[in-house]
Amino acid sequence: MRLGDIAVDITPLRANREFRLLFTATALSMLGTALTSVAASIQVYDLGESSLHVGLVNLVIGVSLCVGLLAGGVLADRTDRRRLILSTRAGSAVVVLALAGNALAPEPQLWFVYLAAIAAGIAGGLGAPALMAVTPALAGREHLAAAGALLTLTTQFGAMVGPSLAGLIAAGPGVAVCYLIDAAGFVAGAALLWRLPQLHPEPDEDADIAATQHPVQAILDGLRHVRANRIIRGLMLVDLAAVVLAMPYALFPEMGHEVFDGGPTAVGLLYTAPAVGAFLGALAGGWISRVQRPGVTLIAVAALWGAAIAAFGLTRHLWLGLLVLAVAGGADTISEILRRTLLQQYTPDRLQGRVGSLWLAQATAGPATGNALSGGVARLIGPGATLVAGGLACVAAVLAVATALPALRAAEPTSAPAEEAATPTDPAAAEDPTPGATPPTTSTTTKG
Numbered sequence: 001m002r003l004g005d006i007a008v009d010i011t012p013l014r015a016n017r018e019f020r021l022l023f024t025a026t027a028l029s030m031l032g033t034a035l036t037s038v039a040a041s042i043q044v045y046d047l048g049e050s051s052l053h054v055g056l057v058n059l060v061i062g063v064s065l066c067v068g069l070l071a072g073g074v075l076a077d078r079t080d081r082r083r084l085i086l087s088t089r090a091g092s093a094v095v096v097l098a099l100a101g102n103a104l105a106p107e108p109q110l111w112f113v114y115l116a117a118i119a120a121g122i123a124g125g126l127g128a129p130a131l132m133a134v135t136p137a138l139a140g141r142e143h144l145a146a147a148g149a150l151l152t153l154t155t156q157f158g159a160m161v162g163p164s165l166a167g168l169i170a171a172g173p174g175v176a177v178c179y180l181i182d183a184a185g186f187v188a189g190a191a192l193l194w195r196l197p198q199l200h201p202e203p204d205e206d207a208d209i210a211a212t213q214h215p216v217q218a219i220l221d222g223l224r225h226v227r228a229n230r231i232i233r234g235l236m237l238v239d240l241a242a243v244v245l246a247m248p249y250a251l252f253p254e255m256g257h258e259v260f261d262g263g264p265t266a267v268g269l270l271y272t273a274p275a276v277g278a279f280l281g282a283l284a285g286g287w288i289s290r291v292q293r294p295g296v297t298l299i300a301v302a303a304l305w306g307a308a309i310a311a312f313g314l315t316r317h318l319w320l321g322l323l324v325l326a327v328a329g330g331a332d333t334i335s336e337i338l339r340r341t342l343l344q345q346y347t348p349d350r351l352q353g354r355v356g357s358l359w360l361a362q363a364t365a366g367p368a369t370g371n372a373l374s375g376g377v378a379r380l381i382g383p384g385a386t387l388v389a390g391g392l393a394c395v396a397a398v399l400a401v402a403t404a405l406p407a408l409r410a411a412e413p414t415s416a417p418a419e420e421a422a423t424p425t426d427p428a429a430a431e432d433p434t435p436g437a438t439p440p441t442t443s444t445t446t447k448g
Contacts, residue, residue, distance in 0.1 A: 061120060099116050152337055
């Protein structure tokens with residue numbers, strides 16, 4: 001096997017100028033977001049002198065982000081997505097500049113950070129569905145897996161480099177510099193994305209109807225598509241099983257101190273290991289775009305995530321725990337690439353924003369719920385037993401979804417428009433869909 005068959009496929013970068021602009025802007029944004037996230041946590045702890053405030057600020061961001069995502073999904077399917085992205089990035093830049101101003105003030109105010117957290121969550125949520133929705137148009141549906149791997153690289157690179165860099169900057173020039181770097185990244189990214197063409201949703205009769213719908217009805221149409229399309233429903237359930245039942249991050253401090261007896265250094269390594277594995281998984285993800293049974297592969301790597309978390313709960317050696325977590329991170333990033341690819345392949349363009357926003361909202365709320373669940377259970381049975389039980393429960397849930405939804409197992413890669421790919425081609429299939437087909441979407445996604 002050649003190195004080119006394993007390394008991440010850079011065809012979308014080579015072939016498409018517009019995708020290069022999106023990739024570069026996203027990389028800048030992910031690094032800046034990591035800087036601001038860590039800097040804000042450090043500042044909030046210093047101002048509030050309590051981890052409670054750190055948790056509450058993150059909760060405020062999460063709630064406002066979910067609200068923004070749902071509204072952003074509707075907007076992304078009604079307006080020029082390029083303009084929406086640029087507007088929300090401008091709003092985000094203003095927010096981080098305001099945070100920098102507060103940090104540079106003689107007496108920084110904690111309440112202002114809470115207010116900025118609300119604004120940042122809403123602005124980020126409004127723009128994220130549009131960013132996701134434009135990927136098929138910019139990269140081409142035939143390159144969705146490769147584009148997903150490349151965009152995942154930007155996220156994991158920010159997760160690896162950002163926290164350490166933010167710590168060094170906070171200890172030196174101060175957290176305000178982190179905010180200023182993030183703002184500069186937003187401005188530079190906006191300058192790149194300004195060069196994109198207008199990116200309206202593909203015009204059709206259903207899109208015209210959706211443009212006049214009440215926003216709640218428009219969101220419900222996205223939910224109907226998720227429910228009606230068994231492939232998308234299956235991948236959402238697989239993702240939910242992984243992030244709710246086997247989420248280990250809340251237990252890293254206790255594992256680092258009590259199990260591995262390594263103190264803060266061990267805790268930091270535990271948080272870093274999954275990101276390293278995820279980055280390497282995306283970097284070596286060239287094979288993903290050539291997978292002929294993406295549904296089966298998704299099921300396998302999601303189950304591997306659960307098994308790795310269970311194995312982490314059993315280990316008592318730090319080096320082995322880090323290795324297992326790296327494997328879990330690699331499995332998770334492959335799963336993410338496959339989920340994103342299938343989601344976009346089996347969703348018509350007029351629904352890309354809303355369906356993408358539902359996936360992103362689940363990706364925001366699910367891990368928070370999973371971490372809270374893990375923390376609560378760990379108080380009863382201990383962290384190791386919690387990880388073992390959660391990992392095995394994840395494996396069981398993934399296999400149950402695979403059994404109940406054979407359409408997910410039979411999912412195949414397709415570059416056809418989502419409406420064509422999702423509609424049975426003969427009358428018999430329309431009455432009794434085969435495992436490889438999905439129900440017609442017209443009647444379930446466009447009418448209230």
